[in-house]
Amino acid sequence: MNVELQRSLLNHAAKYSHRSRFNIDKIAFNKQLSFIKHPNKLKALFCTRRAAKSYTGGLYLVQEALNVDSCNCLYIGLTRLSAKGIIWKDVLKDIDKRYKLGIKFNGSELTATTGNGSVIYVTGADAGDDEMEKLLGKKYRLVIIDEAASFTIDLRRLIYGILKPATVDQGGSICLLGTSGNLTTGLFFDITTGAETGWELFKWSAFDNPHIAKQWKEELEDIALNRPRFMETPLFKQWYLNEWVIDDDKLVYRFSYGRNEYDHLPSYPGQAASKWQYVLGVDLGYHPDPSAFVVVAFHEYDTTLYVIDCFKQVEMDITDVANKIKWFKAEYGIDRVVIDGANKQAVMEMQKRHDVPLTPADKTGKVDFIQIMNAEFIQGKILLSKKCQDLKDEYLSLIWNDKKIKKEEHPNCDNHLCDSALYSWRYCYQFLSKMPKESPNLKDKKQYIAHTQKLLEESLERQIRNQEDQERGEDIFHTSAMDNEGDVMNYYINKRRA
Ligand SMILES: Nc1ncnc2c1ncn2[C@@H]1O[C@H](COP(=O)(O)OP(=O)(O)OP(=O)(O)O)[C@@H](O)[C@H]1O
Numbered sequence: 001m002n003v004e005l006q007r008s009l010l011n012h013a014a015k016y017s018h019r020s021r022f023n024i025d026k027i028a029f030n031k032q033l034s035f036i037k038h039p040n041k042l043k044a045l046f047c048t049r050r051a052a053k054s055y056t057g058g059l060y061l062v063q064e065a066l067n068v069d070s071c072n073c074l075y076i077g078l079t080r081l082s083a084k085g086i087i088w089k090d091v092l093k094d095i096d097k098r099y100k101l102g103i104k105f106n107g108s109e110l111t112a113t114t115g116n117g118s119v120i121y122v123t124g125a126d127a128g129d130d131e132m133e134k135l136l137g138k139k140y141r142l143v144i145i146d147e148a149a150s151f152t153i154d155l156r157r158l159i160y161g162i163l164k165p166a167t168v169d170q171g172g173s174i175c176l177l178g179t180s181g182n183l184t185t186g187l188f189f190d191i192t193t194g195a196e197t198g199w200e201l202f203k204w205s206a207f208d209n210p211h212i213a214k215q216w217k218e219e220l221e222d223i224a225l226n227r228p229r230f231m232e233t234p235l236f237k238q239w240y241l242n243e244w245v246i247d248d249d250k251l252v253y254r255f256s257y258g259r260n261e262y263d264h265l266p267s268y269p270g271q272a273a274s275k276w277q278y279v280l281g282v283d284l285g286y287h288p289d290p291s292a293f294v295v296v297a298f299h300e301y302d303t304t305l306y307v308i309d310c311f312k313q314v315e316m317d318i319t320d321v322a323n324k325i326k327w328f329k330a331e332y333g334i335d336r337v338v339i340d341g342a343n344k345q346a347v348m349e350m351q352k353r354h355d356v357p358l359t360p361a362d363k364t365g366k367v368d369f370i371q372i373m374n375a376e377f378i379q380g381k382i383l384l385s386k387k388c389q390d391l392k393d394e395y396l397s398l399i400w401n402d403k404k405i406k407k408e409e410h411p412n413c414d415n416h417l418c419d420s421a422l423y424s425w426r427y428c429y430q431f432l433s434k435m436p437k438e439s440p441n442l443k444d445k446k447q448y449i450a451h452t453q454k455l456l457e458e459s460l461e462r463q464i465r466n467q468e469d470q471e472r473g474e475d476i477f478h479t480s481a482m483d484n485e486g487d488v489m490n491y492y493i494n495k496r497r498a
């Protein structure tokens, strides 16, 4: 054998000997194998904690890197740091060491390069624009997205808009891995609940992971014996049973079925029938955010706020929105339309061309107002009709973003109807409502004082509202009008708190 041939055979052996050492059929357990070997290009792995989601992702990445020369594979975690924490030492390096694969690890670039020239890139969704641009510009044989239930970026856009085209050249696959959580909306939730088609869904539990099954059993027995109440918590149901249940503490609004629902508006006889006030809240959007409308009503004699109707739709232009507002006015006799004024052009056009008088929504102190609104939900002072199912769905899925220290709504949850309801609720005064009493005896000192106080209060109320309307009539977006609104709102906050 000549030297050239000998050298070439040795090179070949160095490049490909790992293939004989890395036999996926022997390394992976059955459920892992069925996931890795399934030919679908879009796959999701939905399992309890410790079921081997990340390790399965690691095995899959290594197997593709070794089997396809010079290919690119990508692992995406929530953050670059968490991605490294999960996959680097405990998975990729572990696999490399166990099967002597000779993978070259670059800890600062977070790349793992195999002997046949393939590279596994590790990154997080928080990676800077430059890094993301570099990574997303490549062609991929396999993309693994771990912790898929916790992403705050739009996974639909990332997968269908960016990654899918990047896998076409190499006939690559995209996989989502995760356990259930509080975010009951978005792509991963839809895939795991069967609402999204085109994905092959795999489910198993830690009992199916032979490397952990014994410890898992002991852990569950320990919980049942020593911490049985933990089994009733949403966290237990999410992590140990992989059920989609929301931790109520994470919900932004305290709407509850039953407590916050009504069948019929109360009827008030005689003149009192005309004492209803109707407010329409409007949140403007186009695409992908919808425009959203919520009608609320309150009565001078009733301290409850009734949410009567709601509607949301994408791609409504200014005329569509103006027409919808007119429809609501005709249907319910709306007294006031409160609109998100961020899109001033649209609002001014509706005012001028479509003759729809509008009040700009006050958006300051949103979190504080949500808390006040929640106190009213808890007391059953806000009730929703049967027509408000879309709003109820938003209330029961909108969660706080626990990745932020400051209270912020989760960016992946729909909140447009919630916002419209909040805008309108801020302009309702049902908390001041009272059942009329019999005429006071003004010769009685106590009754006289109470009556005079009430008259003063009502007069102040009227003055404030008149002043507010007047100022708004001149220029609804004038800053001083907004300042004045701030004062008015402060007055009402104090009132509500009292
Ligand atoms: N094929 C395998 N060979 C060896 N060990 C394995 C294999 N599959 C899984 N394991 C082990 O099972 C354990 C759990 O795996 P892993 O960390 O991937 O679970 P997970 O579902 O991602 O957990 P978490 O929910 O905490 O993210 C780990 O210790 C891992 O090393």
Ligand SMILES: [Mg+2]
Pocket (backbone or CB within 6 Å): 053, 054, 055, 086, 146
């Ligand atoms: Mg994991």
